Amino acid sequence: MFDTEFFNLGYLDRLSYQDTLIHRIDPRIKLFSAASFIVAVISFPKYSISGLFPFFLFPILFIALGDIPVRLILKKVLVVSPFALFVGIFNPLFDSRPALEVPGFTVSCGWVSFASIMLKFTLAISTALLLIATTSFPGICFALQKLRIPKAFVAQLLFLYRYIIVLMEETMKIIRARDMRSFGKRGNEMKHFVPLISVLFIRTVDRAERVYHAMLARGFNGKIYSARSYALTMADMLFIFTSIGLILLFRVVNLSKLIGRWTTG
């Protein structure tokens, strides 16, 4: 079970090294537009639903142009959805004023705000996931650094990215070694889990020591320099202006309502 999870982990990462229109856009640009997108979505009032729908244009475009499998994104959104579910689940109980009356059936304000929370959540999470799936992680870190995020924080992220897979590999080896010598249930109990974690911890500390040694050996003195230089292209500028323009438009004008009004007269 752990093995399959392990091999899934790298999947988003591998996607981020593709070469498509979306992947080629400068990481700074993508990070900035994704952040403004999320802020715009979250800033919608409590009971708004229709105004949120136009925003789905962005994830759909990213999925289509970035060659990202839809199922993967949906699955990941589903995995984290319990968090949002618990945030909103009590709204229908506390807020039972009627919002909409269909003969024989009443929708309360609570349900409307719950739906709004779920929509906002889906938009925000899928955008964040798509950002990761279309931008290499070092690229995102570079963008963060350029956007004046403290260096120590960026360095932490870089190391996290570099070593999470090494650490998972180590965990996998320990778990395999345990499974090979435990038959059926025996050996898999909680009391064997604790020493297992402590072994992992000690190995991690040892590795940190060795990595630090490797850094010192190459002249590390507290700063991580970056030798990358990116130049913004016309395509990048075009992307940022259209995306910010559209986000503003969607935020200010309720397009769903407009279209509804036009089509129904």
Place this chain on the structure above:
Amino acid sequence: MSHHLVEFKDIHFRYPDGTLALNGISFRISRGESVGIVGANGAGKSTLLMHINGYLLPASGSIVIGDLQLDKQTRQEIRKKVGFVFQNPDDQLFMPTVYDDVAFGPLNLGISPDRVADRVDEALGTVGCLKLKSKPPHHLSAGQKSSVAIATVIAMHPDILVMDEPASNLDPKSRRQLINLLKVFEHTKIVASHDLDLILDVCKRCIVIKEGRVAADGPTEAILSDNILLEENNLELPLTLQR
């Protein structure tokens, strides 16, 4: 001034847990020499290597690297001269991409970014890994990782190359490539390994360490064909000398 590049004089070192790892080691290595360090597990090889760039400082005795006496003040300078290749490339490669990793050392030396780019290309070219430049280390094979690990060090243009078990995770072909690569380098080389055939191929001189002391020091061929000496040190004849 001496022409010796690495000089250990009566070095003692004890780990905090009380293990005496080095117990009066002395040797001299001159410029351009290639020296193999062999010995049983726990003989003190790794501890010895960690003294060469001052990661560990001796409890007593003196170490001279180039013109500098090793101490807390000089170890930063000494690290610029000593390129250290670790046994496990996952420890050596800590940056998110191959390019960033090879550039790490030269950038710390204060070289300007565009000249760093040249150095990175040159170093990756030497080890034949130019194509891997933008890859993250976890997408590389073990052989590629160890080649890149060597590139990260030679990009700093060190005088001395120190290697701890350079071929331990390599398949025979990658190992052969590594040996050929090492033969080309004109740096002073200090290689610790249990792979005695590699030592025989790469190093002209060989030092045997036993219980933190030098047990033997001489031409590799003579030492590695001395059956009694090898057996005393948990070693055995290299395969190529077994016929």
